[in-house]
Amino acid sequence: MKAIKFTVLTAITSIGLGIVSYWGTVAIALPPPEDTPEEILRTEIITAARSPIDGKPLTAAEYAQLQAQLQQAPPPKLSPNIRQNIFLLNLRKALLQLFPFLDTLI
Template identity: 65%
Template sequence: MARLKTRQRILLLVLGVSTGILVWLSSHWGTAVMALPPPEDTPEEILRTEIILDARSPIDGKFLTAAEYVELQEQLQVNPPPKLNANIRQNIYLIRLRKAILQFLPFLDL
């Protein structure tokens, strides 16, 4: 019985020491990763003051000049004419209205 207790104590000691070493190694492992950025990297403060002269199209990702980008943004702001038939739009509106009413009054047979 005494032999079993000493064996358990030794196992507990080995387990505790190995766990402590693993925790210590894992905590120091990431210190090499947490370094300063490379010196050729431009700081964010400088990048914020730069004026961006070219952009990408939100439609297809092609490069655009500043004037083309502004023109495209203006075109996108204009709402296109509705492409659905008026009867279909009316039916969609009624279906959405029915769904909203049934959420508040579920006992109605609509």
């Protein structure tokens, strides 16, 4: 009699746990209802942009105008002294990656 009660209790518990765990996975698998589907977001046309110079928000027309201005007038060039310093810093960085013990000597 005890074996039958134990078997019935085990079966009911197993079925209950199975149902509860199934309900949880169904709820987790669905996205929130306020989320916009990715397919709709892909087709959305972006009309706002940010300036590559200072990061201010621009309209599409202002962004196109700024891009045209940047293509006509290239940014100012760096002085040769600054270019050489940047090159030497990059060379130092590369050497320190190859030879980390040099950092203690410098």
